[in-house]
Amino acid sequence: MSGAGAAFVEFRLLGPVEAARDGELLPLGGPRQRALLALLLVEQGRPLSADRLVEELWHGHPPARASGTLPTYVSRLRSALGGDVISSSAGGYAIEVPPEQIDSSCFERLAAEGRAALARGQAGRAAARLEAALELWRGRPFGDLADEGALRSEADRLEEVRCSDSPSSRARRRSEATLIGPGPFGLRSRQNMSGIRCPSGLTGARRTPSKSRPGRGRPRLCLSTRRSGVC
Secondary structure: OOOHHHOOEEEEOOOOOEEEEOOEEOOOOOHHHHHHHHHHHHHOOOOEOHHHHHHHHOOOOOOOOHHHHHHHHHHHHHHHHOOOOEEEEOOEEEEOOOHHHEHHHHHHHHHHHHHHHHHOOOHHHHHHHHHHHHHOOOOOOOHHHOOOHHHHHHHHHHHHHHOOOOHHHHHHHHHHHHHHOOOOOOHHHHHHHHOOOOOOOOOOOOOOOOOOOOOOOOOOHHHHHHHOOOO
16 A cells, blocks of 8 residues: 555546645656656556556657666656655556545546446436536546557546446436436436537536646545545
């Protein structure tokens, strides 16, 4: 498990990659350094080898200095996040933090709970969880880093979850609209969630950072929703 340094850090992947401690954004460096953080978070504690990371960060065309640059990126991220957040072993590098500190993990759990509540006919519970799930979205997962490789695949997967269109959801669409009614999770919004016409603009991307205090005003992931009774 992670040490005390990770206990205060929130990781945001549903949009540009960010990390925040007590509401304040942490300096994560340039695109490859942020991509390194995202790749490790996606693996959720499973180590990634240096060779695999180099392949991903330079999209299969690493320069000769890449193997020496990677430890520098790791060192800088450790300085920003806390020295015990990124671990190293013979298998490579890893980040192991509780899932409630990662917005994408919170989203998937809340969305699953919302769908389960709909199946049980618990309209209020379903609406609360689906709304909380959508509120975590700030844009395409990983922002400008989701152009190639593993991050692109994971971004596509997360968007498919948000816009999923399973046979069971199609069969339930009319009953769900009746359950939820014409409010924010009526038929029109459920169509966005179930893949009928999921727009390129993200349904849940409602919050934007303040220019003066970019880390303020954002939901504290599942930590805040749990306190309010949603998680």
